[in-house]
Amino acid sequence: MRLVLTLFFVTGLAQASPNHWNQFRGPNGDGDAGNANLPVEFSEKKNLTWKTPMPGKAWSSPVVSEGKVWLTNAEKDGHKMWAIQLDWETGKQLRKILVFENKTPQFCHPMNSYATPTPVIDGGQVFVHFGSHGTAALDADNGKKIWERRDFKCDHWRGAAASPIPHKNTLIIHFDGHDVQYVVCLDQKTGKTIWKKDRAFDFKTDNGDRKKAYCTPSVIKHGDRLELISPAAVATESRNPENGELLWTARTGGMNASSRPIYRHGMVYVFSGMGSMSAIKPGGKGDVDETHLAWSRRKVVPKKSSPLLLDDYLFMVSDEGVASCNDPKTGKVHWAERLGVKGECASSPIHANGKIYSFSINGDCVVFKPDPKGLKVISRNKLDDGCMASPAVVGDSLLIRTKQNVYRFDQR
Numbered sequence: 217m218r219l220v221l222t223l224f225f226v227t228g229l230a231q232a233s234p235n236h237w238n239q240f241r242g243p244n245g246d247g248d249a250g251n252a253n254l255p256v257e258f259s260e261k262k263n264l265t266w267k268t269p270m271p272g273k274a275w276s277s278p279v280v281s282e283g284k285v286w287l288t289n290a291e292k293d294g295h296k297m298w299a300i301q302l303d304w305e306t307g308k309q310l311r312k313i314l315v316f317e318n319k320t321p322q323f324c325h326p327m328n329s330y331a332t333p334t335p336v337i338d339g340g341q342v343f344v345h346f347g348s349h350g351t352a353a354l355d356a357d358n359g360k361k362i363w364e365r366r367d368f369k370c371d372h373w374r375g376a377a378a379s380p381i382p383h384k385n386t387l388i389i390h391f392d393g394h395d396v397q398y399v400v401c402l403d404q405k406t407g408k409t410i411w412k413k414d415r416a417f418d419f420k421t422d423n424g425d426r427k428k429a430y431c432t433p434s435v436i437k438h439g440d441r442l443e444l445i446s447p448a449a450v451a452t453e454s455r456n457p458e459n460g461e462l463l464w465t466a467r468t469g470g471m472n473a474s475s476r477p478i479y480r481h482g483m484v485y486v487f488s489g490m491g492s493m494s495a496i497k498p499g500g501k502g503d504v505d506e507t508h509l510a511w512s513r514r515k516v517v518p519k520k521s522s523p524l525l526l527d528d529y530l531f532m533v534s535d536e537g538v539a540s541c542n543d544p545k546t547g548k549v550h551w552a553e554r555l556g557v558k559g560e561c562a563s564s565p566i567h568a569n570g571k572i573y574s575f576s577i578n579g580d581c582v583v584f585k586p587d588p589k590g591l592k593v594i595s596r597n598k599l600d601d602g603c604m605a606s607p608a609v610v611g612d613s614l615l616i617r618t619k620q621n622v623y624r625f626d627q628r
Contacts, residue, residue, distance in 0.1 A: 233568070236281040237608040237615075240334035240379040240432050241476055241564060247524050249568040249609035256571060256583045256595045258614070258625040265624040266307030270300070270617065274331035275562075275604035276379075278617050280304060281337040281356065287617065288344050290330035294321030297331060299344045299352075301359055304610070307624060311359040316350045316366070324375035329604070332375065334432075338382040339404055345389060347376020353407060363407035371395040377430030377474055383444075383457050386410055390433060392448050394424035399433075399446055399453075401460060411460035417451045417467075426450070429473040429489060436479040438498035445477045445484050445498075452477075452486045454498060464500040466509060468492075475522045475564075481544055483510055485523060485530070493517045495547060511547040516540045522564040522606075524572060526586050531567075533574045535560045541588050553591040555582045564606040568614075575603035579618065599623070 231250030234243055241247045255263040272289040279286050285302040295318055301311040324330055336343040337356055345351045348371075352364040370376075373394035380389045387402045397415040402408065419427050431447040435457050444457040449471035454463040470488025477486045483495045495510040516538050524531045529550070530542040537560065540552040555561075559578035566573050567586065571594060575581045581597040601618035608615040614625045 233611055234609055235611065236337070237610055238279050238281050238337040239381060240277055241522060241606065242566075242609070245381070245434050245476060246478055247522060247564055247566045247606070248526070249566055252568040252609050253612040253627060254568045254571070254573070254609065254614045255625050255627040258581075258597050260600060263625045263628050265613070265626045268302060268307040268309065268622045270620060270622050272298075272331075273329045273619075275329045276331050277334040277605040278608045278615050278622060279335050279337050279342070280608055280610045280615065284310070284356065285615065285622070286335050286337060286342045286356070287622065288331040288333070288335055288346070290346070294318055294324060294330035294349070297346050297349065299335070299342065299354055299359065302622065307622065313354065313359045313361075315344055315352050315354075315361070315364075316346060318349055321349065322347075322372055322375070328375035328377060330375065332377040334379040336380050336382050336387065339385070341404060343380055343382075343387055343404070345376075345380045347372050348391065348393070349376070351380070351389065351402070351407075353404065365402070365407050368400060369396065371424075373425065373428050379432040381433060381435065383435050386457075388433060388435075388444065388457065390429070390431060390446065390448075392427070392429035392431070394428050397427055397429075397448060399444075399455070399460065401457070413455065413460040413462070415448055416453065416462050417465050419450050426471045428471060431473040431489070432476045434477045434479065436484065436498065438479070438482070441499065443498050445479070445486070447473045447477055447486050449473065449489070452494075452496070454500075464502060464504045464508070466494065466496050466504050468494045468496075468512075472519070474520050475518060478523055478525050480525045483544065485525070485544065487517065487519075487523075489519055491517050491519050495544065510545075513547045515549060516552045518561075520562045524565055524567050524586070526567055529586060529588050531565070531572060531586055533561050533565050535562070537561050537576060539574065539584065539591055541586070550588050551590050555584075555591075557582060559602060563603040566607050566609060568609060573607060573614070575607070575616070577602040577604060579603070
């Protein structure tokens with residue numbers, strides 16, 4: 217066991233810290249910040265570089281590139297939606313761009329917000345997405361609007377949450393609503409539709425509430441084949457990201473899926489949104505339930521947050537604040553222990569330099585070791601407001617968005 221632990225931490229330290237954080241869950245979409253030397257203790261005063269108020273209601277995570285921080289924001293009632301640009305060094309607001317106005321916004325559940333999808337920075341542009349209320353591309357330097365799309369119809373029923381992802385020169389977005397469920401791929405430069413595909417499986421229900429999902433997809437390379445891993449309610453689809461061709465379908469169950477899938481050890485890990493998860497071997501064709509499902513389980517599985525897969529161990533934090541260490545090859549739970557936080561955990565944890573950072577909706581942050589032998593807490597921290605957004609990391613800096621503020625912390 218000691219040898220395994222040594223190899224684990226050496227491998228983790230070999231990864232460089234990110235120099236940008238351009239999408240939900242970071243450059244690789246997996247929440248891993250490599251060997252970034254982040255502060256393990258922070259508060260409203262300790263190790264604080266800057267703090268910027270962010271009034272409104274928005275759960276989108278911050279993204280960072282070229283010395284600029286970008287966030288989306290919205291009025292609580294959804295009538296106005298903005299893109300916010302901050303200076304990375306000072307936290308000063310540089311621009312507040314009114315992207316969309318809505319006379320009759322869709323209903324949004326109090327647990328959600330009108331600006332939950334995380335922006336994407338790619339190719340000198342920042343892409344902001346507010347579900348069926350609209351998607352837009354802005355110049356990442358001056359904020360000028362380059363194009364917008366407001367024609368994608370979808371009744372999100374509880375509000376939108378799926379973030380767009382970049383793939384080469386395209387932008388891929390999920391619309392899994394109460395009434396319609398489809399995936400679109402847009403040209404980054406023009407916003408024109410490259411392909412649009414309806415969900416191809418039978419939901420086997422007329423209840424639209426059981427058809428909705430909020431999951432951000434991932435593009436993986438399995439062997440020589442690229443696959444868009446696209447979880448929905450009831451099932452997960454794999455498609456060719458170049459043309460939308462359906463490759464395989466797995467009945468992963470559930471609804472409200474929100475965790476971003478992750479790929480390691482030749483398997484894709486998918487979360488249903490209803491407290492279950494599945495490990496699927498990519499590379500299949502057609503229905504793969506009987507041929508490519510490695511394992512599935514319901515024990516201590518998060519409904520909202522995304523996992524961390526660090527070398528040979530899968531770490532998760534459930535909605536109830538239970539951290540767990542798991543074997544990704546078998547699904548076996550090595551340990552599961554309560555973090556001792558108040559309220560639920562919706563924010564996705566991140567890893568940096570052999571430490572996991574987990575945030576609660578009431579402002580608790582627990583820093584603990586990714587140790588397969590048990591929960592080993594390094595520090596407990598507290599901020600004034602809780603976190604729905606997931607943190608971002610650039611260099612050795614930790615960027616946190618709470619319900620009312622944005623913070624940058626650095627080790628002093």
